[in-house]
Amino acid sequence: AALGAELQQAIAGQQMFLEYQPIVSLADGRTAGVEALIRWSHPARGTVSPAEFIPVAERTGLIVALGGWALHEACRQFAAWWQEHGAAAPAELNVNVSPRQLSDAGFVDQVAAALADTGVPAHRLTLEITESAAVDVAEAAAQLRALRGLGVRIALDDFGTGQSSLTLLHELPVDQLKLDRSFLRPGGAGAEVSMPAAVLALAHAAHLEIVAEGVETAEQAAALARCGYRWAQGFHFARPAPADEFGRRLARPA
Numbered sequence: 001a002a003l004g005a006e007l008q009q010a011i012a013g014q015q016m017f018l019e020y021q022p023i024v025s026l027a028d029g030r031t032a033g034v035e036a037l038i039r040w041s042h043p044a045r046g047t048v049s050p051a052e053f054i055p056v057a058e059r060t061g062l063i064v065a066l067g068g069w070a071l072h073e074a075c076r077q078f079a080a081w082w083q084e085h086g087a088a089a090p091a092e093l094n095v096n097v098s099p100r101q102l103s104d105a106g107f108v109d110q111v112a113a114a115l116a117d118t119g120v121p122a123h124r125l126t127l128e129i130t131e132s133a134a135v136d137v138a139e140a141a142a143q144l145r146a147l148r149g150l151g152v153r154i155a156l157d158d159f160g161t162g163q164s165s166l167t168l169l170h171e172l173p174v175d176q177l178k179l180d181r182s183f184l185r186p187g188g189a190g191a192e193v194s195m196p197a198a199v200l201a202l203a204h205a206a207h208l209e210i211v212a213e214g215v216e217t218a219e220q221a222a223a224l225a226r227c228g229y230r231w232a233q234g235f236h237f238a239r240p241a242p243a244d245e246f247g248r249r250l251a252r253p254a
């Protein structure tokens with residue numbers, strides 16, 4: 001409850017900021033896209049993880065305002081990189097969306113307004129949703145169809161962790177899968193990719209793009225590229241970083 005009250009103040013008091021992590025082309029290391037990740041710079045606690053406050057924001061309904069802010073700010077920053085860096089700027093923007101946001105009646109309008117205000121073309125925005133037992137699939141499918149009607153793309157985040165992944169693929173209109181990082185062994189020794197290869201085959205069969213998440217070593221990146229992955233994300237390429245740092249990386253020749 002305390003966190004909920006503080007969260008409300010934090011949104012108003014501009015304690016929220018976004019970090020950005022590149023989505024990289026495995027073939028040439030180019031930054032193809034960027035995922036925006038919310039952070040809370042708490043005056044006493046330091047940086048609070050979204051894993052801690054997103055669930056609170058969901059329960060209180062604050063996620064609608066918070067997520068709306070994140071979406072708008074990510075689009076604004078993405079457009080600014082285009083202005084400043086041209087072809088070196090990421091071509092695609094991924095933004096995370098909570099189930100509670102998706103079920104909000106105003107969400108489609110919120111997305112349309114963010115695009116209109118910032119001038120970001122709809123086809124450059126991908127909304128990442130996670131499967132959740134709380135989601136009414138029929139209702140979510142209707143919302144996703146409306147979003148796709150705007151021209152935005154839909155990704156299934158943390159793909160492969162839930163029990164209903166395959167069912168959801170049939171029922172939800174989706175463009176991209178994000179292979180959950182648990183498929184890659186942490187620590188780096190493992191470049192064992194039989195499961196990622198199986199999920200890649202599934203993605204291809206369903207005509208979906210797939211991004212491997214949690215790539216922490218060169219060996220993992222090489223193994224994924226060898227088995228046919230084109231896109232990846234992870235600490236091996238770059239950790240999430242504030243906008244100014246991300247911008248400096250764009251300005252630096254690879």
Ligand code: G
Pocket residue numbers: 036037038039049050051054067070096097098240
């Ligand atoms: O970046 P990090 O690992 O700390 O993120 C933790 C979780 O918070 C992830 O599941 C991520 O998807 C989620 N998250 C990060 N930013 C946002 C956001 O803007 N909106 C929502 N709904 N979730 C976010």
Ligand code: G
Pocket residue numbers: 021037096157158181213214215216233234235236240
């Ligand atoms: O649920 P979602 O995929 O949106 O969460 C993204 C989270 O994953 C971010 O909080 C980010 O910090 C984290 N992350 C990104 N790359 C890596 C990585 O290579 N290893 C680990 N352990 N976490 C990562």
Ligand code: MN
Pocket residue numbers: 035096128157
């Ligand atoms: Mn994500």
Ligand code: NA
Pocket residue numbers: 157158159178179180181213
């Ligand atoms: Na994920």
